[in-house]
Amino acid sequence: MSRKNYRLFLIILIIAIICSVFLFTQLAVFHDQFGSGNATATSQVTRELIGNDSLGTVEVIKNVGNPNGKKIAYVVGVHPLENDTHTTLLNQLPKQSNLNYCYDIYVINVSMNYSQYGQLLPDDQPGREEGQDLALKYVYPQIVNGSYELAVDIHGHGSAYPYDTFVFSPVDGGTGEDYGRNVSQSTQNISYYNPYQTTSGPYLTIPLNENGVPAFYLEENSYFSQDVKDMHMRELIKGVDGLKFS
Ligand SMILES: [Zn+2]
CATH class of the missing domain: 1.20.5 (Single alpha-helices involved in coiled-coils or other helix-helix interfaces)
Known part of the structure; x- marks a missing residue:
């Protein structure tokens, strides 16, 4: 050469x-x-701070499940004393594979110390009003403007109702009720029951339903064992993921 x-x-x-x-x-x-679907889902999950004031902080964990799917919001922490059901959702949702939809989880953390009370106590307990105020101030604007098909607000109770595990929309006759009833019908242990007594409705689920985002509650009996709570939460997640949106 x-x-x-x-x-x-x-x-x-x-x-x-x-x-x-x-x-x-x-x-x-x-x-x-x-x-591979799973790697994609994991790599696109983000966590960001959307609210921070004297009452507490609000974060959102985005893109859980199928990042290309339609968007659904879960909300935890409105009533901080019910944190056992909140952590159950936070643990279970990211573990589910092959989800159809894209899930954002709004997490409200009140700054007031509530955990020392341990069990569920009546409505006037620490952090309850603060959690509701944080929901209205930071979570509501993001969900109502966020192109969500549905919002699900996660709560717990201390055997306070005739049903242990149930969903309901605080607004009768709307799409939120339809979706809640569909989820109840597609699951084994989740009833549809409207107790007509919510303190938090006006701070999140009522204005959402009235302004274009269907929303319903999950209420779980906090006295169930963690295994049962996990099973019920997986039923909810699957039921919601099986909904059809037009
Ligand atoms: Zn509650």
């Missing part, structure tokens, strides 16, 4: 290497975006 040909050969070789590296990285990006 002449010196001139050798130089030409070297240049072509270098160009070929650069092209290969470029092609390889593009393929890797393509695989990340459209390759």
Whole structure:
């Protein structure tokens, strides 16, 4: 090979290497975006702070499930004393595979110390009003403007109702009620029951239902064992994920 040909050969070789590296990285990006579903879901989950004042903080965990699916919001922490059901959702939802929809979880953390009370206590307990205020101030605006098909507000109770595990919309006759009834019908242990006595409705689920985002509650009996709470939560998650949206 002449010196001139050798130089030409070297240049072509270098160009070929650069092209290969470029092609390889593009393929890797393509695989990340459209390759295995689970890896994609995990890599796109984000957590951001959307509210922070003297009452507490509000965070949102975004893109759980199918990031390309229609959007559904879950809300936990409106009533901080009911935190056993909140942590049950936070533990169970990310563990479910092959979800149809894209889930954002709004997490309200009141700054007031409530955990020392341990069990559910009546309505006037610490943090209850603060959680509701944080829901109206920070969660409501994001959900009502966030192109969500549905919002589900997670609560617990201390055997206070004739049903242990139930869903309901505080607004009768709307799409929120329809979705709640569908979920109840598609599950084994979740009833549909409207107790007509919510303190938090005006702070989140009522204005959502009245302004274009169907919303319903889950109420779970906090005295159930964790295994039972986990099972009921998986039923809820599956029921919600099986809803059909037009
Ligand atoms: Zn509650």
